[in-house]
Amino acid sequence: MNTLVVGASGATGRLLVEDLLKRGEKVTAIVRSTEKLSALLDNKNLTIVKASVLELSDDELAKHVHGCDAVASCLGHNLSFKGIYGPPRRLVTEAARKLCAAIVANKPEKPVKYVLMNTTGNRNRDLNEPISFAQKMVLVLLRLVLPPHVDNEQAADFLRTQIGQHHPTIEWTAVRPDGLTDEDSVSPCEIYPSPTRSALFNPGKVSRINVARFMAELITDNNTWNQWKGQMPVIYSREPENI
Template sequence: MKVLVLGGTGATGKQLLDQLLDRGHEVHAVVRSTTSLTDELIKNDNLSLTEASVLDLDQSKLQELVSGCDAVASCLGHNLSLRGIFGPPYRLVTEAARRVCSVVQNSKSSRPLKFVLMNTTGNRNRDLNEPVSFAQRCIVGLLRYLVPPHADNEDAAEYLRSTIGQSNDQIEWVVVRPDSLINESSVSPYSLHASPTRSAIFDAGKTSRINVANFIAALIDTDDLWQTWKGKMPVIYNSTTSSPDAPESPQS
């Protein structure tokens, strides 16, 4: 399969590149800089790189990158710095999703493209009317207005949910919602859930970046797993027990 990765030099994006290449996929990544990538990764014959900010790519270049792809995975996010959180681009994740989807829809492809968006458990899936306490609603409301990246993540997921929708002939999507991200050196057991099983604010869980990457890669190349979560927003937690909703740790 041919896969385009957006945000390939982020902490999770790099893990996803490794996971996809290990599975034998042809991968193209859009990266702001190659300096954080290992020589081994850069020299991999199945990896090609475009060094640019996603939103700086013109429509023709984006069309070229998306053309022939079976899947697009967005691991885009805002840097955890004052400039990254409060400076432009304020809608990086949403605008990248919109632009990719626009290109796909204009291409009139004969088969649907898989679009996987990395998101957060702080964002609700409104299709499921997920219960949220009054206190959490208040805090999330403040985050929405005071911390631009939170609103960006919400808007990106909502764009896929309500604008692309469940019956688009050219785009199928999954929004992956990890909880507090941590670094681990190897894939460990994790559980998958249709909705959060704990409060993202008051009882946050943990999800390793390598587990997120493993799940995204498994979604892309495992049809049964894709059909299970297509059009949904699965939550992923590090775990020692299996989820009732999906097999545990679909590793390569």
């Protein structure tokens, strides 16, 4: 299986690349710098494309997507003033649009999986996911002051409404982690169709390595994919008392 990963040099993206390579999968990573992937560069199954995904032409992107069974986006905004408020403000959304257009342009014989790393702070509007009035007010404020939050919402909405559930060449899943942490190894986790707690007032936690493992399983395991395709699963690391 061949997978294209964007955001591959990020904290979760590089763990996803590593997990896929350990499974013997072929990976193409689009990165602006290879520094954070230096430990993986000798792997014969890894192809590096040094570029910004939004700066690639449509033809170039279609070439890189050609032959891929899956595309995974771990893109996010740097937590700096420039990263939050500077261009591109719709990095995740525009990348999704360009990558999906590249998939369609290639006319694949079978649907390509698109796995988006999203956030539990974003609601799945295909479901009745009730939130408190206080959380609604905070989300209104976040949309006004934090462009990355709007970007995450619009990226998932693009998949929900523009790609939808019956696209001939693209199937998708938007993974919503809560409270990302850094751990050295995979641990038991729980996955739900919707949040089981408030992302703002009672957040859970999940390690980046657990998120990477779940995304890798979506890509490589058809049973996992068929369970969650067209959905926005929420992932939590299991709390110690529940293990």
